[in-house]
Structures are given as C-alpha cells and as structure tokens.
Amino acid sequence: MISQRLKIFIRLKNTIVLTTFKLCMTELLQQVIAQIEKLSPDKQDAIASRLLAELQDEEQWDTRFAATTDEQWDRMAAMVRQEIEGGKTVPLDEVFPT
Numbered sequence: 001m002i003s004q005r006l007k008i009f010i011r012l013k014n015t016i017v018l019t020t021f022k023l024c025m026t027e028l029l030q031q032v033i034a035q036i037e038k039l040s041p042d043k044q045d046a047i048a049s050r051l052l053a054e055l056q057d058e059e060q061w062d063t064r065f066a067a068t069t070d071e072q073w074d075r076m077a078a079m080v081r082q083e084i085e086g087g088k089t090v091p092l093d094e095v096f097p098t
Contacts, residue, residue, distance in 0.1 A: 036048075
C-alpha cells in the first residue's frame with residue numbers, strides 16, 4: 001500500500017494553517033484514479049456514481065451476511081441439498097468448462 005500526504009492550506013482569521021491528511025490506497029487504485037482524472041467531468045461523475053453504488057452494494061451484502069443466523073444457514077444448506085438430490089442443479093464443470 002502506498003501512503004501519500006495531501007496538504008491543504010486553510011485560512012482562519014487571517015492566519016494560514018497547513019493541514020496534512022494521510023491518504024492510503026493501493027498502487028492499482030492510484031493508477032485507476034490517475035486515468036479517471038484524464039476524463040471529462042461528466043465521465044468522471046459517471047464512474048464515481050458506479051463506484052459509489054458498488055461500495056454501497058458491498059456494504060449491504062456484508063451487513064446481510066453478518067446478520068444471517070446459524071439457523072438460516074442450516075435452512076439454506078438443506079434447501080440446496082434437496083435441489084441437488086432432486087436433480088435441479090447443474091454441475092459447475094458444465095457451467096464453467098475448463
């Protein structure tokens with residue numbers, strides 16, 4: 001992970017204050033942001049909207065998984081076993097052949 005510092009000058013009552021924020025992101029994410037910076041504002045906003053939606057979706061999934069009880073997992077596993085035994089599933093090798 002590459003660490004960067006973002007320096008911001010803030011003017012408070014005729015005094016300039018230098019504030020430093022530490023930014024931590026992977027090198028790959030830095031490359032992506034560098035490419036996005038080259039795009040028009042409209043395209044930047046479109047990509048930002050998609051990324052924010054993806055992050056919100058990930059957060060919702062994490063919350064739902066964390067809230068799933070052992071009883072719910074057991075019920076889902078039983079349902080899957082029934083589907084397998086009833087021939088209602090397809091082997092992964094048929095779906096994703098090598």
